[in-house]
Structures are given as structure tokens and as C-alpha cells.
Amino acid sequence: MSSILDVLWLLIALPLGSAVVLLLAGRRADRWGHYLGCATVAASFVLGVLAFLALQARTDRSVEETLFRFLGVGSLKVDIGLLYDPLSAVFVLLITGVGLLIHVYSIGYMAHDSARRRFFAYLNLFVAAMLLLVLANNFVVVYIGWEGVGLASYLLIAFWYYKPAAASAAKKAFLMNRVGDVGLALAIFLMFANLGTTSYSGVFAGVGNLSSVTATTVGILLLLGACGKSGQFPLQAWLPDAMEGPTPVSALIHAATMVTAGVYLIVRASPIFNASPTAQLMVCIVGAVTLLIGCIIGCAKDDIKRVLAYSTMSQIGYMFLAAGLGGPAYALAILHLLTHGFFKAGLFLGAGSVMHGMKDQTDIRRFGGLARVMPATAITFGLGYLAIIGLPPLSGFFSKDPIIQHAFDRPGWSGWAFGGAALLGAGLTAFYMTRLMVLTFFGRRRWAAASGGQLPEPKESPWVMTAPMGALAVGSVAAGFLLSNADALSNWLAPVVGAPVESVAHKLEPLTVTWSVLGAVMLGVVIAAAMFARGTARSEPVTANPIVLAARRNLYADVINEAVFVRLGAWAMRVLVFVDSRGVDGTINGLAAVCGGTSARLRRLQTGFVRSYSLTMLVGVVAVILAFSLAVFR
Amino acid sequence: MSPTYYLILAAALFTIGAVGVLVRRNAIVVFMCVELMLNALNLTLVTFSRINGTLDGQVMAFFVMVVAAAEVVIGLAIIMAIFRSRSSTSVDDANILKY
Numbered sequence: 001m002s003s004i005l006d007v008l009w010l011l012i013a014l015p016l017g018s019a020v021v022l023l024l025a026g027r028r029a030d031r032w033g034h035y036l037g038c039a040t041v042a043a044s045f046v047l048g049v050l051a052f053l054a055l056q057a058r059t060d061r062s063v064e065e066t067l068f069r070f071l072g073v074g075s076l077k078v079d080i081g082l083l084y085d086p087l088s089a090v091f092v093l094l095i096t097g098v099g100l101l102i103h104v105y106s107i108g109y110m111a112h113d114s115a116r117r118r119f120f121a122y123l124n125l126f127v128a129a130m131l132l133l134v135l136a137n138n139f140v141v142v143y144i145g146w147e148g149v150g151l152a153s154y155l156l157i158a159f160w161y162y163k164p165a166a167a168s169a170a171k172k173a174f175l176m177n178r179v180g181d182v183g184l185a186l187a188i189f190l191m192f193a194n195l196g197t198t199s200y201s202g203v204f205a206g207v208g209n210l211s212s213v214t215a216t217t218v219g220i221l222l223l224l225g226a227c228g229k230s231g232q233f234p235l236q237a238w239l240p241d242a243m244e245g246p247t248p249v250s251a252l253i254h255a256a257t258m259v260t261a262g263v264y265l266i267v268r269a270s271p272i273f274n275a276s277p278t279a280q281l282m283v284c285i286v287g288a289v290t291l292l293i294g295c296i297i298g299c300a301k302d303d304i305k306r307v308l309a310y311s312t313m314s315q316i317g318y319m320f321l322a323a324g325l326g327g328p329a330y331a332l333a334i335l336h337l338l339t340h341g342f343f344k345a346g347l348f349l350g351a352g353s354v355m356h357g358m359k360d361q362t363d364i365r366r367f368g369g370l371a372r373v374m375p376a377t378a379i380t381f382g383l384g385y386l387a388i389i390g391l392p393p394l395s396g397f398f399s400k401d402p403i404i405q406h407a408f409d410r411p412g413w414s415g416w417a418f419g420g421a422a423l424l425g426a427g428l429t430a431f432y433m434t435r436l437m438v439l440t441f442f443g444r445r446r447w448a449a450a451s452g453g454q455l456p457e458p459k460e461s462p463w464v465m466t467a468p469m470g471a472l473a474v475g476s477v478a479a480g481f482l483l484s485n486a487d488a489l490s491n492w493l494a495p496v497v498g499a500p501v502e503s504v505a506h507k508l509e510p511l512t513v514t515w516s517v518l519g520a521v522m523l524g525v526v527i528a529a530a531m532f533a534r535g536t537a538r539s540e541p542v543t544a545n546p547i548v549l550a551a552r553r554n555l556y557a558d559v560i561n562e563a564v565f566v567r568l569g570a571w572a573m574r575v576l577v578f579v580d581s582r583g584v585d586g587t588i589n590g591l592a593a594v595c596g597g598t599s600a601r602l603r604r605l606q607t608g609f610v611r612s613y614s615l616t617m618l619v620g621v622v623a624v625i626l627a628f629s630l631a632v633f634r
Numbered sequence: 635m636s637p638t639y640y641l642i643l644a645a646a647l648f649t650i651g652a653v654g655v656l657v658r659r660n661a662i663v664v665f666m667c668v669e670l671m672l673n674a675l676n677l678t679l680v681t682f683s684r685i686n687g688t689l690d691g692q693v694m695a696f697f698v699m700v701v702a703a704a705e706v707v708i709g710l711a712i713i714m715a716i717f718r719s720r721s722s723t724s725v726d727d728a729n730i731l732k733y
Binding site: 603604606607608609610611614615618 | 652655656657659664725726728729730731732733
């Protein structure tokens, strides 16, 4: 029987083929390249939906498909194989669905860029790599996809490579990702060394045989990989800089899909984390720390995209926290990931629309009063805003509230710590998002005063941009309820992460938690509204309290990286260069110089005068005779 | 008459030849000095043959003569060739084969 599930590779091959065609065709494809890019992603989306329906009709909700042998060295056998199960299915729909909307949006956003074809080629490459990542059935193939999305991310951040900021941001993202990739690679090596396999089924079946130290090590290395890709503490510094790329890239890669790959990895590797409470605790700590860092810095930034970037970091912190809690919270991590994919992509597209209208201005201190001139953007952005702060009944409420609930449920002091952090984060999220919303869309028109009437009235973006924003806004509103209603997503994911527990004894009453979360959110909204309703100065005040000053400098993340890693690395490199040039090279060069110098002097003996040669011969003969005589007559 | 005198004469001739090779510049003279050394050697061979009462040395002397004849042919040809190209028979002028 030939079904859609037998040709899963098409999902990946279509966008990949399109990327290859667009890159090879060159300028010939300038006129139709963006249509091809959208069409292949649309085809992948249709295939994804069909595959989803086909999977739903099956009782055994897991399809494995081996395409070909990738590596066969001794006992190491790695196949390029695909696994389509409920978790992959959800991700395929998210990637192709949101990806399609953002592809369509990019047609309008990049319309005036002469390299639009190249942009679509990279976007398609990204979609293909991300699909490979989520469809893989072993960790090596995950790694291939992992590197593929890293490459696409690098290419897209540096899309405007002639801007020094973009070029160095791309380099930074690539290098910091590399730190995480080393963790993932080491985790794969450890799996193979201890279990002799890298396939999901083999590794997860053998987890019980691992010593607890090994399981913890593998878990922490996987976490390191996830931190790098997802911009989590301590590898978070690249994500805000990645906003130098075009806004659709920020929406697709650095908000909705790629940065959530870390969450995917942890949920996918849930058997390993279940075997190691220490690793789970680490995941929780990383999540809680990052969500607070993101919130705090988000409150102090003035760049609309950077605020959203820190918000992304903080929301992924929530997902990590949920994934670290384990058990029923795995499904919550994925739920938050999906709802976040909708509202954050929508917010980024809204930010892009604002920038489109404001001639690429990103400073929210120079916006204000845009709701009148850009109503569609304001409404879709507003719906995303309401969703992210967790206002019922929008998406964020259904995904964030249970995470906070489960964080409090963790036994012992850690429950209070994580729950408290998550609650504080919710309040801060409401504060900085309200600040962003109010300063951008309401209040005085600071941009008008700034240009002295020279700046033309900002116009609403074309429909090709507003339509995807509308679709994402609908998702922001409805996705949370639809996915969490009657535990729809939890039940769907049950084969992968375990069935949802029916009756959990909560430490705190659910209603208490909900009301405290709503209270914190309201407090944040009210404070921000009161502070910023009357607008703000056009440039940031020089004096501020120490927390704000620290937050403006990203809580010194770059300074710490510079001091600890860059300086140390540069110093170590100088030592190595010295040893190499003076020690190794010195020995070899010295030897060569001695030989060369000796020969240069010795060759002077070859004078070309026959008589000096014959004298030499005579001396030699005399010497030989003397030697013989001494030997004979002694 | 003691054969020792022949040996002394041979040594003297050899020394004259060797010094001549070392100090003279004219290639023809150098060549003649080489011949002188060879014939001093022949004299030594013949003398020892006489002293020992065997014919080995005399046979060897004939070989040396043959070799000397062949060497004269080659050597004079070389000298002719050098003279044609450099208009000189001085051995110091043929000194380009060096470092």
C-alpha cells in the first residue's frame, strides 16, 4: 500500500530541491524565485497535513523509514532514517505552517531587496534542515539537521553581509552555537560508546543499563547543545544580536522554530532525562535563570526587535523549565512552544511591518501613535501581545499558566523557587510587553515631531504582509484553547512522552495559582501603562538605577564572555603561536640553517683549479700511507 | 750495483713529477710530469721484480705503459679541445667547473 507515510522524504526534499535550484539558477531565477520558494513550502505543508491525517488514522502512531546507509564503520552503523510520530508530526505542521506564512510575508517584506531570490533559497534550506532535524530517527541525523539549521541561521543573519554589525552577529551566533554543538556531539559519542547505537529506539531502550553518572553526563551534554541552539543561559548572548538579520528571519528562525529545537531535543530525549533527576534539575535551573534574564533585559531595551528577542529567550526559558519538570509537563513545553510559535512569529511580523512603514527605524522611543496609521498591524500585534502576557482566553494563558502550576508542584524548596521565578517572569513579561505596545502604537506621534514633518506618513503594509500576520493572530487567539481543550495535545503526544496523569495532587490550588498569575500580569500591565502612557523621552536617560544600567548592557553577558572566554582564548592562542613559531618551527628552521650554512662553507673547497685538487689528492694519499705505515709498524 | 739506487732514482723522478704537476700551469708540461711519475713507477716495478726474482713487476710495467699510452691519447685530445675554445693551455684558465 502506497501511502503518504511512505514518501516522508518528500517533505524534506521539496524545500531542499528548491534551495538548490534557486542557488544554482542565479539571476535567471530572480523573477520567479520567491514563488518557487513559497510553492515548495506550501507543498510540504500540504504533505504534512496529509501525513498528519494518515498518522491519526493509524493505531500504531509511529512510522519509521530507513532511506539509506549513511555510515558503516565497524560496529558503528548509521542510517539516514526518518521517524514520524506524534511529536514529529506536530513540529512538521508548525515548521511548514508558520514557515509558509513567513515565506508569503517575505515576498512583500523583501520586495525591494535585489537579493530576494537568495533570501528565499536560504529560507528553503532552513526549512529543509529543520524538517530533517525533527524527522530524524537517530541522533546522528539530528546532528546533521542541527548543523543545517545553524548554517541557515548564519547565512540569514548575515544576509545583509555588507553591514558590519550583521556580519559579526552572524559570526557570533555561529561560534556560540558551536559551543553547544560540541555538547551534542559529545553526548552522541557517549551514547555510542556506552550503548553501541545512536538510534532513538536503541538508546531509549538501553537507558536503563546506563550508570546514573553516564545518564547524567549525557543529559547535561544534551542540555548544553540545547542551550546553544535555543539561546539559553549561559549561551544566550548570540540571540539578541541575531536580530541584525531581516525580520522574517527573526520571526521564523529566531522565534518560532530553530530556537525551539533545544526544547524539541530535550523532549525527544525524555527517557534520558527521566533517568537522571540531576540533569532534569539542571534543565529547570537553566530555564528559570534564562526566563528571568530575558525578562529583566527586555524591560530595559529600546529596540523593538531586541525586546522581542529577549522575550523569546524568556519564553523558551519557560519551555525549558517545563521540559525539566518532566512527566506531564513535557506536553506543556510543546504546548507553549506551539502557542509561542504563533504569537511570537506574529509579533515579529508586526515589528517588521512597523519597520517597513517607519523606514527601518527600530527604536521604540521614536514610534508612538502608530495604531491610527497602521490599524491591521496594531490589531494583529495587539492580539499577539495579549496572548504572550497570558490573558485568558488567549493562547498564552493555556500554555503558561499550567507551567507555573507545575513548577510550584515540584517537591521541596525548588518548587517554590521555580514557581516564584516563573510567576515573577509572568509579571515582568506583562510589564515589558505593555511598554512595547504602548510606546509603539499609542500616545504621542514622536516620529512626526522628530522629522519636523519631513518623514512621510507611515503607510500600512501591503496585504501580502498583513495576511500572514492575520493568520498568525488567529493562531495566537485560538491555538491555546484548541490544543489544551480536553488535553488534546497531551493525549496526542502520549506515545512519546508518556500519558498525562489524570488526577495530580497539586501543592497549590490551581485557582490560587491562576489568580496570582493574573494578579502579577495585571500589576505589570498597570505599572507599565502608568509609566509610559504619556510617552517617553526620545533618547534613553543617562542616569538610571543599577539594574536598568546592567540590563541595558545585557546583564554584562558580552563583558563576561569577553573577559572569560575571548581573553583566555586569545591568550592561550598566543602561547600556542609562540610555541609553534619559536619551538617547533625554530627547531626545524635551526636544523636547516645549520645544514645550509655548513654546505655553503664547504662548497668553497670546489675552486675549479686542477692543481688544488691534485694537492688535495696528494695530501690524501700521504695521509693514507702514513695511516697504513702506523698500522703496520707499530 | 745495488738495486736500491734504482729505487732512489725512481723516488726522485716521482717527486719531480709530482711537484711539476702541482706547480706548473702549462697543461702540456703538467702532462709530461704525469708521464714522468708513471715512468718512475715503472722503474720501481722493474726494480722490485729484479730484487724478488719474479716477473710480476715487469708484466705490470707493460700494463702501465699501455694505460699511459691510452691516457696520452685522451689527455692530448682534451688539451686540444680546451685550447680551441680558450686559446690557452694554462690549467688555471679551465676553472669553470666549480661551486
